[in-house]
Amino acid sequence: MRIAVLAATAVLVAGCSQGVGGQPEPESPQQPGPGSAAAPTATPTGSPDPSPPSRPPAAAAPVAEVIAWIEAAPPAAVEGFHSVSREGTATDLGDGVAFVTPSGTSSCVTDGRAAGALTCLVELSDPPPRPADVYGEWKGGWVDYPGPTLTVGSAHADAGPFAAGFGAELPYGRALGFGDYRCRTDQSGLFCVNYAHRSAVKISDAGVDTFGCLRQEAPPADVGTRFSC
Template identity: 65%
Template structure:
């Protein structure tokens, strides 16, 4: 009987550790490995969201956490486009504009809802020699697996119905495979299907995640691809 009591006491001592505040804390028992040895369980901590806009070449996970940290905007107010005082219902599509008006974005119904933006770039890609028609260096197509900057367009395309309302700073908008957040540093958007993201600002287009610069087709100014 005495031996059993001593064994029980030893188990209780092994199951507790002394914290720096002097209080006894119950610790998780070690888990056996296939070889029969024991190994302490790793801590299960979650990284807090970044407190400032992601820097260039930041990991895409950091970009996603920062975008998701913003309170969601009510999506119902972004399903219309306005042109010369006339509003057009976009159905499930969305349109929005950054507070400075630098980026105007819309989902392209002719491209399976891919995100298309007009960005007022300070230094847009120059017109390629092979391109004819009206060159728009700030036209950005972001379907997810690719990100194209600069292309020629004979008509307004998805912007024929105008532009969307302002997406305020510090708010995030969910639509399709995307989530976008506005900030004074620029517009940040992630495409969850491809784990690719981009920042749109007048200083340029910054890719994140799997997007890497590649040789563009003859009619595109610059291309990034997964």
């Protein structure tokens, strides 16, 4: 009797292995084993931001590198740069900003008469020469940087935005943000970016280097050197 039951069970199991119409049922897909190739999985899009540069950007560096260098510096509190002083007398600039580099090579201020454009007086070792037809006092180290243009050397009848004096010292390795600008001081020079036009500049006694869209062009008669986007 036991043998008959086992035989009937075997017949039943064999019948269940057949599909509709007598065709075999498709086998279930097997999971890949440890040594088989699995289906590719989704990978994160994009890559981590690169580390900020460890040294100042070289001449002709991409503007993104200059921006990264400037932004890598710890920020200085802008509240300490809203005044200038001359002979012990301080003048409040309101929203304006003024600062000097530790070397004293560059003294910069936002010019309220020029929509807050950055203006610097720089002690250049080789400033642009005075053009032949310029009248007034020639200042070869006068730098105007509104963003889409930058000029070096111009004539001025007065001290302009520097009449009331100069700002506080911006220490080496610190960055100061104001308006569309951010500037960082370094022993190799002063680096500033204008975010609105994605242009940048390095200013030192050795000269002026520009980055981004700024390209040198023929200057007007009353300017030493001019760069424009």
